[in-house]
């Protein structure tokens with residue numbers, strides 16, 4: 001109570017005068033970084049730009065607090081620089097760094113790499129907290145983001161999985177907040193808002209902020225948990241709020257969350273927001289933020305929605321793309337295998353694969369459906385310690401499951417794509433794709449649960465005899481070569497791991513609702529506009545390209561042509577997380593299916609404004625469930 005009163009009185013006395021303060025923080029930082037800043041500016045002048053140089057940005061806002069951060073933005077020249085241009089920024093941050101950062105640099109490769117965090121001039125609290133987690137040098141994306149973020153620039157970031165994007169935006173923000181609070185006391189309303197597409201990701205981001213700056217008050221808000229407690233915590237006062245858009249809107253409506261003082265907003269996994277139906281909510285939230293703020297967005301792909309979002313809500317954003325046109329989309333250190341298996345025998349080969357390739361370490365098996373996840377976990381539990389994770393499992397159980405997996409209470413997690421993105425469980429040795437994922441991008445994200453922070457890992461893709469073409473497409477799009485493992489003999493009758501748990505003999509385990517014939521670019525057609533990535537008018541298109549210039553679903557980062565889907569691809573569903581079945585995952589609205597903006601393929605990151613039509617080809621042919629819902 002006393003603390004509450006203190007926080008509030010601090011608020012009353014100081015928030016109105018914050019203008020000068022953050023100005024001085026930024027002025028100090030700016031002073032510190034001036035030579036570097038000039039170099040960034042020079043670099044941006046020769047970069048290509050997704051945001052046209054002539055784009056009319058609103059005049060510098062005058063402020064909720066008079067924060068002057070934006071006055072340090074650089075407006076000269078195009079706003080974007082790509083991977084190869086990131087290097088000088090790396091040099092700029094520290095003259096002692098002996099090389100720059102570009103898409104060829106890998107994380108954690110040697111202790112000589114990186115930039116010593118203790119030399120950055122950031123709050124000792126952060127340095128100490130990170131050190132206790134074994135984090136002493138910046139990873140490449142962190143190096144690249146630090147300086148422009150400290151200058152207050154809006155930005156769009158992209159780097160491979162597990163390369164430290166969270167701290168890339170986290171470090172500059174928490175450093176600024178700590179310094180701000182030190183000068184002005186702490187207020188009640190959040191200064192930073194981070195939006196994440198899933199509950200698990202939101203929790204993880206909040207944890208990273210909390211652990212990196214123990215003196216800050218952070219809150220994580222998402223559906224499926226009692227709102228009253230979150231309202232009380234907000235009333236007490238927070239510095240950083242992280243959450244899923246649905247719950248954030250709930251809290252705003254109830255008057256519990258006041259965004260009027262937000263100075264930093266981050267959209268993590270922004271493209272995923274679109275896919276899980278949060279696009280409208282995200283915009284509602286962005287509309288409510290003070291104009292004078294710093295906005296950062298991390299997105300693996302740039303669908304047209306993201307591009308329009310950046311134009312609408314970001315101010316002269318800098319693009320930092322450490323993947324760029326590089327062929328290889330996976331993090332270094334991940335070895336990829338493929339194995340052919342008939343659908344009837346698939347479940348039975350998981351055990352041998354785990355034994356052989358996980359070698360007692362942690363393994364995540366990804367399935368397309370919740371049903372498959374349950375049944376596979378049930379079957380494997382006869383021989384392994386194993387649990388399932390998907391959207392129909394209660395939030396509290398999901399949290400227990402993830403904690404148990406992290407803590408090593410069991411080693412095999414069988415999950416739907418609810419666990420595909422962003423989840424950071426250290427030391428996952430093996431990923432098994434029980435079936436082909438819906439698209440290349442999902443393959444990259446699923447696989448990226450291993451090989452994190454510079455560690456090694458393996459991924460095995462199980463495919464049917466009829467899916468060789470799809471496997472080749474993954475190889476091409478992701479820039480890898482699978483090592484084909486020898487087939488594992490299974491008995492068609494009677495040998496199933498799942499005997500007695502409901503699968504009919506000979507049935508593809510859990511295949512009930514799935515359209516098994518529709519593999520990979522095949523007959524998605526999930527009914528009207530509600531299908532997940534449905535589109536699917538051209539049966540041969542299926543998988544868009546990732547970083548290529550082919551006219552398909554994913555125009556890709558660095559593509560010089562933004563592609564267009566048929567306009568029928570349905571991003572249905574609107575769920576607070578992936579697939580809480582009773583929730584808002586209706587999927588009927590088809591709002592983002594290209595109705596308003598028909599060029600809804602995944603256009604290039606920094607691509608030109610040329611757009612080509614794929615003549616009705618779908619972004620994702622989709623071979624997933626035909627239940628018409630984006631429900632994991």
Ligand SMILES: Nc1ncnc2c1ncn2[C@@H]1O[C@H](COP(=O)(O)OP(=O)(O)OP(=O)(O)O)[C@@H](O)[C@H]1O
Nearest residue numbers: 135137138139161162163164165166167422424453
């Ligand atoms: N500089 C660093 N040194 C060592 N470890 C780090 C560093 N930065 C981040 N990490 C660790 O690396 C792991 C991966 O980081 P993070 O989850 O931010 O990756 P990511 O790029 O967001 O991945 P994804 O794309 O899968 O979401 C985390 O465990 C994090 O604590």
